Amino acid sequence: MRKKTILSLFFILIFTSASLAQKPTVWRGGNNGVYAETGLLQAWPENGPEILWSYEELGEGHSSPVFANDKIYLTGMVDGEGFIFVLSQDGKLLWKKSYGKEFTDSYPGARSSVVVDGDLMYVYSGYGVLSCMDSGNGDVKWTKNAFEDFDGANITWGVTETVVIDGDILYFTPGGKKNNVVALNRFNGDLIWTSAGKGELSAYCTPLLVELPARKLLVTHTADHILGLDAKTGQLLWDFPHTNRWKVHANTPIFYNGGLFCFSGYGQGGVKLNLSEDGSSITKAWTKTELDSRMGGMVVVDGYLYGSGDNAREWRCVDWETGEETYAAKDIAKGVTIYADGMLYCYSERGELALVKADPKAFEIVSKTKVELGSAQHWAHPVINNGRLFVHHGNALIAYKIK
Incomplete structure (x- = not known):
């Protein structure tokens, strides 16, 4: 009996370990910019958090x-060629691998983040090439061209979408008239379903996967609409008109307490859209033009939205349920929030x-520093991992100690 129990526990542990190892990385973390780490510094030293290390040969991006497989994966562009850089936890280059031509026009550089799922990784270039590669050595397993294989077309500032993986399925948005949003088998690239959506171009948006009791819902922006699709079948369940002068909708929608917040600059x-229980329909709850972050994202914490605007440059806090603003502040320039x-x-x-208290009453900066290393625009979204804050600024990845 004891031997059977030990064997059962052994197989449970093996299965659990395998399941955990296969969990894919997700753009802005598993909770859209809200990280679960605790015990972090509540104030930084006078000169800012200690820089543990920096890697400064990433090119442009x-x-x-x-973070996966005890490694750090990051994209960059060198001489017009896109590379996946794989670093150790202490910032040493382990290896890098080209994934082909990268975006060299307006605001050049690698755009999308790598998605790693166990022994495979995926990257979507600014010119619409989706590559599946071995996460251990970068060998290419398969590729798809969104523009040639799925009747898509590029957009003004290049494709900027990090693909979404759920189990065996990979989701992305070619932006074609017929193949607007598609689901592929992530192991071989075979088509699982295709949706015509609204037949619009893609809009720089990384989709959101929402798990409801009745179904999984895939939500994304295309040029002039927000789309809600059944993630299993690709059926377009609902759409909502949402556009701006440049058709740029780079922020992943936020799901919280049965509602969606979709926003652009x-x-x-x-x-804010309220979802029906089964996700098959929506009703508009409220709108707010001042929450017009162009590409910096927002977070929802304890029933309040926090983030900065674009035309409305202030940092704001808004009640999730009512849309009522609780503060607006101009202490620092507009940007990214996690x-x-x-x-x-x-x-x-x-x-x-800046380190700011998540307090709906006031934008209170506790500590502030300046990112001096790196190059070009300060646009990349920071990431928190294992007591460290990672900032990618052009050619540099900087690891700050925040615990």
Whole structure:
């Protein structure tokens, strides 16, 4: 009996370990910019958090690092060629591998983050090439061209979408008239389903996968609409008009407490949509033009939305249920927002890095520093991992000690 029990426990442990190892990385973490780490510094030293290390040979790019297989994966562009850089936890280059031509036009550089799922990884280039590669050595397993294979077309500033993986399925948005949003078998690239959506171009958006009791829902932006699709079949369940002058909708929608918040810049702002229980329909709850972050994301914490705008440059806090604004502040320039352990981490387009209390009553900066290393625009979304804050700024990845 004891031998059977030991064997059963052994197989449970093996199965659990395998399941955990296969969990894919997700853009902005598993909870859309809200990180679960605790015990983090509630104030930084006078000169800012200690820099543990930096790696400064990434070339050009705006993507975020991901963490898997005890390694760090990050994209960059060198001489027009896109590379996946694989670093050790202490910032040493282990290897790098080309995934082909990268975006060299306006605001050049690698755009999308790598997605790693066990022994495979995926990267989507600014020119619409999706590559599946071995996460251990970079060998190419299969590729698809969104524009040639799925009647898509590129957009003004290049494809900027991190693909979404769920189990055996990979989701992305070619933006074709027929193949607007598609689901592929992630192991071989075979088509599982295709949706015509609204037949619009893609819009720089990484989709959101929402797990409801009745179904999984895939939510994304295309040029002029928000789309809600059944993730199993690709059926378009609902759509909602949402556009701006440049058709840029780079922020992943936020799901919280049965509702969706979808938002974009250039003065368009955001709309909260209430989902029906089975996700098959929506009703508009409220809109707010001042919540018009162009590409910096927002976070929802304890029933409040936090983030900065674009035309409306202030940092704002808004009640999730009512849309009522609780503060607006201009202490730092507009930028990216993430959250952990009671604090907002605000990274502005001027390179300001601020630690701010997540308090709906006031935008209170506790500590502030300046990102001096790196190059070009301060656009990449920071990531928190194992007591460290990672900031990608052009040619540099910087690891700050925040615990």
